[in-house]
Amino acid sequence: MTACFAGRISESMTDSIQVMVRCFAGLKEKIGKPEFSLVLPSGCSCAAFKEQLVASWPEAAVYSSRLLVARNGSYLNDSDLIHDRDELACFPPVSGG
Template sequence: MRVTVRYFAIVRELLGRAVEERELPAGTTAGHLLDELAREHPAIERLRRSTMLMVNYQYVPPEHVLQEGDEVALIPPVSGGSGPFAITTDPLDAESVARAVAWPGAGAVVTFTGTVRATARGKAVHYLEYEAYPPAAEQAFRQIASEIQERWGIDRVAIVHRVGRVEIGEASVVIAVASPHRAEAFDACRYAIDRLKQIAPIWKKEVYEDGEVWIGSEAAYQQAFGHSTPPVS
């Protein structure tokens, strides 16, 4: 059978490619595929403990059996509702995202806007680069909204994240939550950004004058390679 394998962020840079097609015997599991890739590429072997697997935009365990035409993604560590749930290269507008969830029964519309700051880890940041696995990230946004609805009964949630180069002071993510009461809206909005950082396949690279680093993957780099920034060819 034939499957598509996609690589992102750290793994993509180390392997020098974003996608490839592979022929596999019937009955191959996602874990077997990862074993095969790790044998071929020492970089994957060194990062495998912090790498997760997705098949057709869903996280899967290693024992998941692959099927003809599946899309498999190796997910390095990552830095539901009314929507929109979107990955975009366009500049973000917090007001338009808030309007998307507003409704007559809302006593509160809470928004969170994450912006690029000029310094981090004691260094001057020139700009950020975001990379995402868009269909899977948008599915993760829907999952977060579903969790919010189950926990707080709120069904008016929007999450929009920008990818590509984002300059100092520009917005990288906007989350909006509308609820009859402010306390639940604040709690749900904070939950959404915290949960996004846990499960959404989105990666952030900080670019400095003297180097760059994938944030959220720094510990994995240090463990695998003994330094905090990836090798640059």
């Protein structure tokens, strides 16, 4: 019983990860808040993260694949892996200047 319980805990820990996301500009308006957490499958790529985000907030679909993702101030590529407890930033194409 105890072993089974411990087994389920460790299984759930390896199957999913949780990340914190800060969003900006039009994406922040679509989602309605500047920060949120998101549960993802472990081994999730940056591209899959964006798909999950749009699935959770269909209002963000207008940006879909054009969303940019950064971790620690550096841009991620679509194939980069997302890690448990990552603090990500996500936003639409930039338009400064």
